[in-house]
Structures are given as C-alpha cells and as structure tokens.
Amino acid sequence: MSRALVVVDVQNDFCEGGSLAVAGGAAVAAAVGGQARSGGYAHVVATRDHHVDPGGHFAEQPDYLETWPAHCVVGTGGVELHPALDREPIEAVFDKGEYAAAYSGFEGRADGVPLADWLRERGVDAVDVVGIATDHCVRATALDAVAEGFTTRVLLHLTAGVAEASTEAALEQLRTAGVDLQGEVHRG
Numbered sequence: 001m002s003r004a005l006v007v008v009d010v011q012n013d014f015c016e017g018g019s020l021a022v023a024g025g026a027a028v029a030a031a032v033g034g035q036a037r038s039g040g041y042a043h044v045v046a047t048r049d050h051h052v053d054p055g056g057h058f059a060e061q062p063d064y065l066e067t068w069p070a071h072c073v074v075g076t077g078g079v080e081l082h083p084a085l086d087r088e089p090i091e092a093v094f095d096k097g098e099y100a101a102a103y104s105g106f107e108g109r110a111d112g113v114p115l116a117d118w119l120r121e122r123g124v125d126a127v128d129v130v131g132i133a134t135d136h137c138v139r140a141t142a143l144d145a146v147a148e149g150f151t152t153r154v155l156l157h158l159t160a161g162v163a164e165a166s167t168e169a170a171l172e173q174l175r176t177a178g179v180d181l182q183g184e185v186h187r188g
Contacts, residue, residue, distance in 0.1 A: 001151070004043040004124045005036050006115075008105050008131030008138050010085045011048060013071040013078030015132070020071040022133045024160035026084055032130055032158055033086025043091055043122055045115070046081060047105030047131070047141065050074055050095035057101040064162075066101075074098070092118060103140035105129075106148060116148045126151035134161035134185050139170040142179050157183035 010032060012018050015025030036044045049072035051057070059067035072079045081087060094108030094115045102108070106115050119127070127150045129142045138159050145152040154174060161167030167185055174181060 001126050002042045002123045003040070003126040003128060004045060004119055004122075005039060005041045005089075006105055006127050006129045006131075006141060006145070007032055007036070007044065007046040007085070007090065008129060008141050009047055009049055009072075009133075010082050010131050011072055011078065012080050012082055013049075015082050015084075018071070018078055019069055022160045022162055025132050026082065028130070028132060028158055028160045029082035029084040033089070035128075035130065035155065035158055036086060036089040039128065041089075041128070043119070043124060044089040045092045045094060045110075045118070046085075046090045047094045047096060047108050047115070047137070048072070048079065048081065049097050049102070049137075050079060050108075052098045054097055054100055054102075057097070072097075094118075103137050104144040105137070105141040106144035116144075119150070124150070126153075128153045128155055130155050130158035132160050134159040135166040135170040136162065139174060142174055143177055146177050146179060151180075152178075153180040153182055155182050156185045159185055161185050
C-alpha cells in the first residue's frame with residue numbers, strides 16, 4: 001500500500017487572524033509538519049482555496065452554509081499557506097475554486113493535473129487527510145477520496161472544525177462512508 005498525506009487548506013485566511021478563521025487553525029498548521037515527516041508517506045500534497053471570482057460563494061451577508069465572507073482571494077496574503085506549515089515535504093499544491101465554490105481537494109489541480117490523477121500516476125492507493133476545516137473541506141476531501149477508490153483515514157487531531165454541531169455531523173457522515181477516523185478533532 002502506498003499512502004499519501006493530503007493537507008487540506010491550511011491557509012492564512014482559515015487560521016487565527018484570517019478573514020474566515022477557525023479556532024485552532026494555527027496549531028494544526030504547526031503540527032502537520034511533524035506528521036508529514038514522520039508518517040512514512042510516499043507523497044505529501046496540499047490543497048488550497050484559490051478564489052478569483054467564485055460567484056455566489058461570497059456574500060456580504062453570508063449564511064455560513066452556502067455563502068461566506070470573502071476569503072483566500074488570489075493576490076492577497078489570505079490565500080497563502082500558513083507560515084507555521086512546513087512546506088519542505090509538500091510536493092505539489094492543488095488549487096481549487098477559482099470561479100466557483102470548491103470544498104474538496106479532489107476538485108483541485110496542480111499544473112493542470114487533478115489530484116486523483118496525480119496520486120494514481122504515483123501509485124498511491126491510500127490517503128491520510130488533515131487540515132481545515134473538519135466540517136467542510138476536510139469532510140468533502142475525505143468523502144471524495146473514498147469515492148475515487150482510495151483507502152481513506154482522517155487524522156482528527158490534525159484538523160480543526162468550525163462548529164461543534166456541524167463537525168459532529170461531518171464525523172458521522174465520514175464514518176458512514178467508511179472513512180477511518182483516528183484521534184479527536186482539535187478544539188481551539
């Protein structure tokens with residue numbers, strides 16, 4: 001089995017001080033590097049919200065379900081990977097959501113190559129998913145990983161959730177889909 005680590009959206013705007021901050025995001029950013037270096041991964045990749053004009057994804061009066069405040073806008077510091085995230089092990093960054101909402105890292109591309117194709121080209125058949133936020137992009141990425149045929153684990157101690165209720169609902173959805181959940185979600 002060849003396993004990859006998928007680091008989901010550990011970006012400035014999703015960590016404390018960002019436009020759509022998740023409590024505990026910076027701690028997750030700092031801790032992911034240790035996992036990347038010691039986890040025995042064949043490959044390590046990251047995903048990134050990369051918005052140019054995502055249409056109705058942004059709203060002045062967001063509902064925080066389908067619409068959100070502006071975040072991870074190309075050309076701003078918020079789109080960048082958090083400085084506490086160790087970039088050395090990361091081989092490729094998959095950008096998603098330029099012109100539409102995109103929650104799953106499997107919607108992203110690096111140099112035009114979709115994440116699933118990139119992983120398969122390298123013989124990966126299993127993934128560990130970590131990052132921000134447990135109840136949104138981590139959930140969507142893990143569900144798509146299963147749908148794409150990858151054996152999937154979410155390392156919960158290296159994720160941060162937006163809200164208790166939506167995080168618990170996401171965990172139940174992941175369990176039902178057959179995702180192996182390990183540890184506990186980081187609580188900010």
